[in-house]
Amino acid sequence: MDISVSSNKVTITGNIKTVNDFQNIKTNIDAVIANQKSIVVNLVDSLSITSSVIGYFNKIVLKDKVDLTLAVGNEQLIELLEDLSLKSLFKARKI
Numbered sequence: 001m002d003i004s005v006s007s008n009k010v011t012i013t014g015n016i017k018t019v020n021d022f023q024n025i026k027t028n029i030d031a032v033i034a035n036q037k038s039i040v041v042n043l044v045d046s047l048s049i050t051s052s053v054i055g056y057f058n059k060i061v062l063k064d065k066v067d068l069t070l071a072v073g074n075e076q077l078i079e080l081l082e083d084l085s086l087k088s089l090f091k092a093r094k095i
Helices: 019-033 051-062 075-083
Strands: 002-006 009-013 038-043 067-072
Touching: 002 019, 009 019, 019 038, 019 051, 051 067, 067 075
Parallel strands: 009 038, 038 067
Antiparallel strands: 002 009
């Protein structure tokens, strides 16, 4: 998994599957939301996301009031978010 950050946009390529991936995502997003209250996360090709990442996204949206938009490249991941009733909360859309 690779992460790049540009302004309020975080782009993640590769599959999200390890605790280190979660820590890397959290560190990068925390740095962005320290200065921004709106963030776009591009999940370019990940097939799934870990429960820790889902929990973290829930926290920043519901507790920290961050305006999160997920731009998802994989149709299966969009369907997973829909099945979990998270598509609207995370403003997930297909790219």
